[in-house]
Amino acid sequence: VSVFLATLIFCSASYGEESTFEGRWIISLQDKKRVLEGLLEIENINNEWRAYLEGGPVSIEISNNDIVLTADSRDVRGFVFDRKMIGKIDKNIIKGTYTQEGAAAQKEDPGPWRAEREKLKIQKELKPNPSDISGLWVATQQLDFRKYTMALTPNGKKWLENYLPYYDQPDVRCESIGLPALVTYTFPFEIIASEDRYTMIYEYQSKVRRIWMD
Template sequence: MGRLVFLGCLLLVPAVSISQQNDFVGSWLLWVEAGNQGEPAYGSLDVEQAGDTLAVYVDGGPAALLELEGNRIGFEFDWDDLWDLPHVSVLNGMLENGVISGTVRSEGQDRGAWRATRRLPVDRNAPPEPADLNGIWGPPALISRHTFDLTEAGRAADAAYDPTLDDPILRCVSDGLVRMSHGPFHIEVLEGDGRVVVIHEDLHEVRRIYTDGRGFPEGIEDAGLAMGFSIGHWEGSTFVIETRGLKRTVWDAAGMPISPSAIVTERWYLDDTGRLHIEISMDDPENYHRPVLMHIVRSKRPADTVVPEYACDPHGFYRGLEFSDQLQEYWGRSGNRL
């Protein structure tokens, strides 16, 4: 599957002093006024020293540095909208009083403001103070990156993927954990004895997160589970989940791969307004040089909300293949079936 070409262009930026560059280096919490659904969204901005310039990453995917002069920085990155169509946004901003802020433009149009603040250290030894996560949570707002830092194996998997034949959702097969986590659907969270159950509107998939202190089953790497096997614990008021045992699949319509050795870590917490933040990190060194990151925000729905029924019938997909004379090609791609 082809990627946007902007990342292939090396851009010269004005020389600045090392001390000025160091002011930008580090991990930042990124906020944009308009994410993939046109609503405010969060993400991760990482700035690293790279020779005599800086390397910029948004949600684990590379961004192109456009400007670096004094306290000014400019960069661009690609992202997918709600219909999986790719776009490129340019962010220009200034660093003042420890905060980077500026404006966003995409395809020549203003997309509002952005800012980045330094990430605070995480207290992983905080005593448990469980928050109430029960309820129905609306579709997520996020940045939704399009391009990531693939390894050679990851690039080969991406190149072999045909979105018209290999996408599991075309056959009404589970999207899998990562894709369901950021898809445009509701979730319902039910906290029980020794487990937290998440019911997804998407395909009515059910996920169980065990909180009774158990470890991962023996041979979990070969489990091949769409949603994986998840165990969770509390760090203060943050619910931390680790998932292993995922099957080899893709986590977006464009075909970004997941290997069976991938480990997904999530941090769930409520902000002061009661919104649910879910920070996802997928560590999959077979396919990516650095972890894939997402920051999802969901708003709570009223208790009497009725989650819509999800309907999916693969008949149309198979009939379409028959009419387009692609059915035999599809059967021959069984090795790509995810």
């Protein structure tokens, strides 16, 4: 009986430790002087661990307080590689070290990574507070993980099968890279305020955007 109770307590404790991994985490990774940040979601469905980084699936292994995550990414030249993150949980913090695996034009040295539970945000009504946003702007150098493989619908998977990464990128075909990419790119852009509109001039690709306020 004592052996049975000890085994039961051990199993319960082990499951309790592993279950603390579930939830939403803000994950950060240190690569030399730059910091990569993203949202990590971990869930357990039918005793199977699943994890998503920035909405894309990642490989996950959990044993008691230890965790191993492997997430693919794409560097600035389009090469796909993996980051293997090995860590340990301590209450509401996961931390450890990571290594880069696979061929990549932008090499990364092994370094630290950590994740903290996402804090609950209290929604409250904000009073209008107009600000002058005219002037020159440039995106911060704090980057995301550039997650490559994403969770796709059946139609999305079918479309991806015919996608050629080195030929179908918008800028390769002399097309606009899109507003989100223009705003977060390293090239500056200027905002000009007029009486009835804002004009945004982007250095990269010489794009112009106008937002009418009437």
